[in-house]
Amino acid sequence: MPKRKLSMTRKKMHILQISTGWILSLIVIIPFLIVLFNSVKTENESINMLLTPPVAVHLENFVTVWKIGSILKSYRNSLFVSVTPTLITMLSASMCSYVLVRKQTGINKFYYKLFAMGLMFPVSMVSVVKVSKMFGLYNSLPGLILVFSSLILPLTVFLYYGFIRAIPKEMDEAGIMDGANALQVFFRILFPMMKPVTSTVILLNFLNCWNDFMVPLYLLPDPDRSVILQQVYNFYGTFTASWNLVSVTIIYAVLPVVVVYFLGQKYIISGMTAGAIKG
């Protein structure tokens, strides 16, 4: 085949691929555009959630929802129940994985298998409710925080375990030479070296907690303590016909996620790929 002809077919192929990609991406983009457009429409205009651009931009919808949806309060609750488990799990999982990797005794291997099991197996919420009642954690934000922490532990241990295995043991030994104790070796030498995986863990766990609706649905019936997703759902239940306002709550709930996604895309994707089995 002559070379020019080949490059012509390549070029055609290239254009075909790009256009296929963008046409397919409409399937993803259109639903989001619908939400965006309808969030600034009037109630009547948004009744069918169509892709027509708004006649006039009603930004006051955002003010209305901010007030009647108590968005600030649910933001605060969501932030609290997402950040705290993220930190609890980051600390406890990194310390635990460090010892599980370095001291490969029979019992430690068994512990690791127990954590790995949690990647695939479901936990039955009815029993989680029972156990949290036993510990006095039911219907409270601290209870939700501890349950979230335990649910995100398997993936976090899995990620730290894989990362620590690649850190040479000589690092720990250098610390001992300097006369550091166990805690100092870990926090001054090892933990700073884990920065890449720690970034992944923080972002993933934050997103997982922020996005979870099932656990609060079972565990946190008190409307005063609602997280943002519960607020969105309640709002949807109360204002079923007002799709413009529901769209606004959706944007409020998604905004922090999108910000986190664009700031930490690299870490999120690498972490999700590495810890894929958990999902």
Place this chain on the structure above:
Amino acid sequence: MKHKTIYHWGFTVPALLLYSALFLLPVLLNFYYSLTNWNAVRLMSESAKWVGFKNYIKIFSTPELSAIILRTINFGLVTTFFKNILGLFLALLLNAKIKSRNSLRAVFFLPSILSPLIIGLIFGSFFMTNGFFNQLLAGIGLHRFVHPWLTTQSTALGTTMAVEIWRQTGFLMVIYLAGLQMIDAVYYEAADIDGASPWQKFTNVTLPRILPAISVNVLLGLAQGLKAFVIIFVLTNGGPNSSTELISTIMFHEFGKKLYGMSAAYGVIMFVICAFFGLLALKITNRNPDA
């Protein structure tokens, strides 16, 4: 001596304590509760009497209830299949050196980082009688397909499956992309020299080389599909006429009716299904391409 104390067992205690108390304990207790008639139907008293396998017998001898189990497996398998086919297709498309592939990857990945609650609300409106999808169908002349997709018994389950596939295909795409990038170009050059067609290159080079990614993605798809709850809860809540009721939703409904023993029994069945399909998928897909 210092060597022994530097990896102190105390480091493992917080994580193990947390995990045992709020993950392992509920999992174990659930097996026990599934064998009781634990409920709170009568006001004031929560009772849990040992009833043996009565809950399971009820589930497996009532056709509507055992249908839920088959429907859950069906949901898991169908969504896993399409997420993988479409995810691999997108990965192949975006693995080529084309312009704007990074933006396209980011767009396709976006749904998988959003809460299923949000996605459920969006598609709930999308498939309404006068919603965007039906207007689109009418607009291109397919009037006879216009109907409320989520509240019609024959299409509700398929529609929820489509939404679940839409939600996670981008995630699987990213894992396939990672797998594709690990294939050494040497294999394709060798295939070119042998005069292999694109299809031959795909089946003889690409597929065997991305087996690990396929394995991960099948497991992932199954874990997501079998456990899917929030997306169904928002889209149909099991209806119409129980046609989209899955194990995860009936667990919530039994919980709401305060029939905790039944909810626990469904939980155990879910556990067994996840274990069975998880191990099966591992067994089938975990092969070394060089062996």
